[in-house]
Amino acid sequence: MNGILLAVPALLPIVGGTAILASGYGAEDERTYRHLEFVVEGLVLLNSLLVALLIAGRSGMENGLVLFKLYGNLTVRFKLDRMGSVFAGLVAFLWPLATLYSFEYMRHEKRRASFFAYYLMTYGVTIGIAFSGNLVTMYLFYELLTLVTFPLVLHPMTKEAMRASRKYLYYSIGGAAFAFIGLIFVLKYSATGTTEFVPGGVLSLTAAEGDRGTLLFVYILAFFGFGVKAAVFPCHGWLPMATVAPTPVTALLHAVAVVKSGAFAILRFTYYSYGTEFLRGSAAQWVVMAAAMVTIIFGSTMAVREIHWKRRLAYSTISNLSYILLGASMMSPLGLAAALSHMVFHAFMKICSFFCAGAVMHQTGKTYVYEVDGLAKKMPLTFGCLTVASLSLMGIPLFAGFISKWNIAEAAFACGSLTLAGGSRMGILPYLGTAVILYSALMTGVYMLTVLVRAYFPKAAAATAVKEEPYTDPNWMMMVPLLIFAAAVLVFGLYSGPLMELLTVIGGEAG
Structure with a gap:
């Protein structure tokens, strides 16, 4: 298989989205909108099929592809390793279903052509992050991700959307600056003179030892830089505000494209650039581990307080993204495998939750938690899917979470029982991570069950009021993705063995 195919899944959606924008395609009437649906879904399905074929034939593409050279050893390079395959496979599976859902959700919105153009480009950029063969390539696509998602957050063109998009842009630019510092130092101290992703990292430990303190500080800067998109406290402020965007956007922001790209970038930077041997037992490890715990506590607590449904789910995302970072901060093979497992499972749980909220908003116009009383009888399939996602987010056995x-x-x-090189132990902080997880599970039960209890067991007056309303579950274009996501949560909960075997291998290679 020709290595040039590695570039196609990243470039095809970008070219397709650009062509839609350049054509001036309006899609303001039903006929042209149907044409747009056919074109966009066709490109998305074609791209997902190509990603699947590349993953299946990955063994023949070890050398990757250098698309072009920037300067000296700095290249834009694509390579598909096991970890990239996991992220790319996740994105390729979710995007066609999310796009199908979006067609019905956006049917009565304005500027639909530009919306789906940027939606399509975001797919390509996210695949570019997954396929990146070095830190330079990942950084370039990471920056491009900000540019193509900014118009999606801005899409409603309301004052709230303008404020949210500006805040998203400011946070992302600041985070990119910190991440760039990390890139420079990796290049300076690289044992290979490049920023290639290598299991165990590329830092020359001999050269780095004299500047260990500086490099550890730079790692913390880069962690929070990439952590902006992963909504690490205190870099989280943009995420709840971004819920003003249409639900198909917020779902992908929270489940796949932006926040998962931030978490994926931190995993790459930690395990494939710096390497855990250099970081394990250091002050930098304590700082990032503590940051993840603080974010988990903060996000889950704020979700309980929030009464706007989508913003409640946004704070839930803030909390759950740092589960991934908490696993990564263990700096071990088991920690990486655990982080990747939550990255995959949370994607299904959260996109299902957001799409359920979006279905309710689309069918009823209700956006607050206190407005869902009695809706479960009117929308049984939607709330059935939400129940599955909620129980999984809570961490109930037999579900993926x-x-x-x-x-x-x-x-x-x-990690807590690990003996370090000097004979010291890691101490109590890793054990506190388990307590944080238990606290967050309790808070998750509160903020998710509140919605379900109101929907299934309303007060008499509310039940009587909603009984007269003509609410129903949405049509098949929105229900099919919901049912598939809920089924995936159940399947992974009951049969996660093969996936965990793969993630364990990845952890063993890189940790």
């Missing part, structure tokens, strides 16, 4: 949370807790105990 339990598996990943268990893995993170197991990694925390293993």
